[in-house]
Amino acid sequence: MSHIIKGTVVATLLCSSAFAQHTISVQIVDQNLNPVPFVTIEFNKVNLQSDALGKFTISDISNGSYEVYINEQGFVPFSKKIIVSQSQNLKLTLIHDHSYTLDEVSVIAHKHDFKTTNTQHVDQKYVRDNYGGSLAKSLENMAGVNASGIGSAASKPIVRGLGFNRLLVSENGLKQEGQQWGADHGLEIDALNIEEVEVIKGPATLEYGNEAIAGVIKIKNNQIPFKNSTQTNVGIMYQSVNDNYVTSANHQARGDKYFYKIKGSYSDFADYRTTTDRIKYLDRWMPIYKNRVKNTAGEEFNLQGQVGYIDQKIRSILTLSNYNQKTGFFPGSHGIPSIDRLGHDGDYRNVDFPYQKVNHFKVISENEIKLSTKDQLKFNFGYQRNLRQEKSAFHTHYGNQNAPTIDPDVELEFALTSYDAQAKYEHTHNKNFKTIIGAQTQVQYNNISGYNYLLPAYDRNIYSGFIIEEFQKNKTWKVTAGLRYDYADFKSEGFFDQTLADYLIENNYSAEIANYYANRSENISRSFSNLNGMVGATFQPNDFWDFNLNIGTNFRLPTAIELGSNGIHHGSFRHERGDATLDTEKGYALDFKTTFHRNDWDISVNPYLYYFTNYIFLKPSGQFSILPHGGQIYQYTQSKALLTGFEAEINKRFSKEFEAQMVYEFIYNRQLNDHNNLSYFLPFTPPNSIYTRLNYTVDKSLSFIDNLTFGLNGKYAFQQNNIAQNEDITKDYFLLGASVKANILINNFKATLTVQGSNLLNKNYYNHTSFYRALQLPEQARNIQVMLNIPFGK
Template identity: 45%
Template sequence: MQQKSFLVLCLLLAGITGFSQNKISGIITHVKRQPLNGAHIHIADKSTATNPAGRFEIKNIPSGKTRLIVSYIGYRTIDTLLTITDDISVSFTMKPDISALKEVVISKAAQPQSTKNSEKVNQNYIQESYAGSFAKSLEKLPGVNAMEIGAGTSKPIIRGLGFNRIAVTENGIKQEGQQWGADHGLEIDAFNAENVEIVKGVGAIEYGSDAMGGVISINNEAVPSPNSFSGQALAIAKSVNNTIGTSVGIQYRKDHFFYKLKGTVLDFGDYKVPTDEILYLNTHIPVYNQTLKNTAGRETDFFGQVGYIDKKFKSTLSISNVYFKSGFFPGAHGIPSIAAVQDDGDDRNIGLPYQRVNHFKIINNNQWSFQNSQLNASVSFQNNHRQEWSKFHTHYSNQQPPEVNPDLELDFNLSTLDAQLKYKYNWSVAHQTTVGIQNQYQSNTIDGYSFLLPKFTRNAIGAYAIHDYTVSQKLKLNAGIRFDRAQIAIDKFFDQTLYDYLTGNGQSPAVANFYAERSRDIDKNFSSFNASVGMGYKMNDSWNLTATIGSNFRFPTAIELSANGIHHGAFRHEMGDATLDPEKGISFDTKLSYTKNNFKAAFSPYAYYFSNYIFLKPSGQFSILPHGGQIYQYSQSEALLSGFEVSLEKRFLDRITAEVVLEYLYNRQVTSDSSKDYPLPFTPPANGYWEIGYNFKSSKIFTNAVVSVNGRTALEQDRIAQNELITPGYSIFGGAVKSDIKLGSFLANVQLSVNNAFNTKYFNHNSYYRALEIPEMGRNIQLLIRIPFGKASHE
């Protein structure tokens, strides 16, 4: 059935597409053909200024006629009309005399292309696609998946690579938390993301370790227009877990100074699943009322930013805090217990066991613009504090509860200092060089009556250089090199309680010492040199090609080097290996795109080769720890990853919009014994998403009204890693209706959507709960109301 659904989905590729916002970019020069730095560009209610290369870019421009104004002190103003049907590139020369106002019709001007394979979305997209968490809200994009961890937490996966192989940055600073854990989410406020770029392929040159699979770059530094005040109030409600929430933001700018304030509060109950029981450690656990007990939670987020801007200097200071607390389903935590899942009559309480995470971040970014160059300096501090609370229980008869916080099972407190310096020089309109240096220091402390991750410190420094060469209006080349060095010091942790327990049960001192030494003193240094080259080529007004090839790397984490104990969140005994080397690989990525009139298509094949991919391998040796099961050892192997993505978008008759996205991924280990060339873990199956919408004619009250239907199909995933389960294929369907509503001076945007409309029982192969036979959430009806106020505009 799933194969037939997938085939039907493929057949839709011939002529289906969706609507996206337009972008205007270009270059401003003076009569001597030299770039003008600081020229002001005004389009509708948006504005910006050219950079030292004379270039500018303004996004989210609606189709149709729009007025463009270019002004610069000492030059005559350019005032013209553009008819926008797609992304365009323009160039203007500032002259002493003014031209008459005229209409310019441009569909897709020839322009140098970026060498990156990337997807860009704005705040409206994130909000309209909101699915409970930031990573889950990006799943409609080609190549992007999410590993779900309950109803409000998830972590991103790009082309099957996640955890510490994906770099997530906010305002240029890499988000640092407990990314290694399958049960640890990404602490990002989805409603605070103003602009997001997903870079696929080679990302290690500018971002360093953890960017092997790609980069998700969040930018919250859009500058409000002078003398403006605006904001937005948002309310959200969801049926699947009775979510209620709100997010409010304001921004103000007088002249040079500006500020932004944003806050989000979400409260949700236990979430519903279309099943009556699950299987945990060979025990059938009932799910009463098809609701997972103790999965309720709450989230409270804050973001504040103050800034200063003039023609030569820009500075921002951003402070954010994300707090999240949610329960763990007691039927899938610790020793199986049917009594623990009995309905308590309260679907909003958070009892033991639960997790509590707080992520605090402060970032200062500074930018100086000179005649032909630009200097950026950034410094940041962030603290990720994660706790797991569970009623004190012990697997050892001699272990006593701690006197303080006896129910605190695990406590990780990671502090990160980051400093960056980047200098960009424009040799000419055609040549631009960027050099940078980055330094990061981390310190992690631990607490709790269980042990998983040791205390450690880490210091890393990296330097890079990137050169961009615009050969012509159609061809752009890019090359980069990078060198990194990191030092990690891991503290020894000896579990005397465990040692006494094992020797008291007849184990030899040598065996007891092996298991009780949960972490050894480790002091290691790593280094890596990497390079990449890229090309962007515009064949004609319709066809574009980008291609990148380069090396990448990732330094081993503390958990991979030194773990030795039961990871209850992953349901197994994990053991590190202090001899692990840095992961290294080569990536090739290309994207061929076609755009004409109201049709867009893109085909993006890729291939990654890793010389020493780090993964958890079943050792075949069973742990002597109580309820330890088989030991999973961190190991290394050659690995191959390849696949492709296809996306199609089309508009019919100016009323019907449609979109299809397909993706296929193949990977495996590469060993001397081909019978052991297992697939890599958390590999998304071949899957596709489609959506068809109808745009209604506007009225006095309702404008931009759209009704849509959508569906997602995934094939069976039977190419599985050694410790995974085969995941059946599925097809689910949904829909939405949204519109702007105007009553006098009051304006609001309302969206009502439904996901998994037929309450289908299906499994996400990448879900944290997949191993427990817990299906994805059931039918969900979501209401989103956005009310803007003031006059919003950004430079």
């Protein structure tokens, strides 16, 4: 009876004839063919809901045309006209709020992404399958992405040779704020619990502003769980290269409108293995005991909690996270190496001086209100506190310096507090025209401590506004244009080192010279303003070709280290000195990408060009520091610079079981003098490289094993001859890797087991962008990684 009543009601509302005769069975799935449960479907303005398997059925439907509309959070709005002339089974596919998704091997580009930005997406599955000990290492096989490694558990991302403060990393809309300028510490992100990463390359980053020159690594940990669902995932992992034991867990649940998530991970690792038993510092050989890099052990403990509310008009998510890491510094990389400091201490898992401790606490509030069908308001708030300490047993080069009474072993401490507020209003004039208006502000305080000195305490405030217009013509053309204005003020405290002044005078230096070196930093009060613009276009003439072009200006505010540093940076083996007169780094950028996709082929070519009018870099001054172990003074300065290159990518599926990928990266850059003549190359430039990967999946279940997949990959990096001042040439190398992955199904138990090996040939090689490259310390030895993920849920 209820079936007949439901059919009658639906038939009446649809104004169909009195003689209904057909049944329509529909299942809602995502692009991976996973059911999307409990979705609200608008069927000719009648609201229905799918069940736990994403299915719903409508009976007694007459011949005719019917409109289906689905607007589910986390998916692209879906609309379709269904012609009913007989009973039928339908499968409707919802696309997540992006269309380009990088899976285990290839970029699936057949679903057109009608955006003007040059983007690639990876999900949690990709990060776990490619896990390299840190987020940047897990992403470095993507086109244009590299990593500057710092030991086995930390790294910094580099895009097209630009990193540090030229690459912006954000989480849930909040810019990650730490001490990005430093080469000797990594990105404070829990890689194992990331839900999705979007890499935006080129100048189409107007909305993000300062430091987004190379692009944006956009981390999304705000996916909405399915309605009335509960899901838990537990992961355990072992890495042989550093005897790393990792556990991770995440749990999420949602009723109708409320949801929550809890995530955590813990890692405990030992000194990592390398492929040599000695290193050379200057003209001295020093031992590496049993190929283990001393004091590179550590531990990492991370927690994240999230609560949210969602309905048809409001979405509000509150996220709290706390990242903690303690890692040792290789004694040969901190100060002047000595044979005594490199001797084995009998324990591969202990962390001794020198070491660093990092704590990063974040609060992110995301809010979205649909004011009407055409108007949407978003406002986000964020708080971050990044505390980084470098600890080393108190030592001094000055006979008159006493140990601090509090925390005597803290050599350097940086405590950065950041407050962010953002508002964005979107108005859709019609299906072809959209306006986005945004305002942003950031307030920062950076306090310092420790018995050494490197950079001053400072305050920085940034106020920004932007407008973006989006125009679309049919499904062929889309044009985006925008303007952005930024105003910033920067204030730092001067510092006079009386202890140093006294020491120099005692060593027969004149008072003038002593005061010059002891005046470590002046009081700085500067303001900066910038007006930037961007225009981008996407042209899709047919189902086989995509063309994407972005042209714009970009900028970066000079950092405190560039403006006010003056001291020995032990992690970089040099005396670094800032320049308080540096101007905002500015430039122009062009990014063009063309993609061909037909049948089982996806081919893309992506050339780009950056021109800087005043690139900021460290330059050997030719002046030697009189500070003990100071060496040559490196001075921050500016010059014109050019950076260009291209990325080419081919993905091919030969059969249902076999697929392949190849990525080629070429990069070239130079400093330019006042007459635009070529000068030195820019530092930390990745070499040109070719990466290939093959995957074969067994197309049938084997006992309790399903989806058994074998993978083989190789990377060839060309010799890097294009080196900056005081860099060494890095020889070419080839790395071989392999993997085996399978789903394990035993009764109601389900798990995914992944075994992968990297550097299987145990190659002795140097990564040109590695922090330890300056010491001629090779990269990590062969690594076998075993990961087991166990999902629970309904």
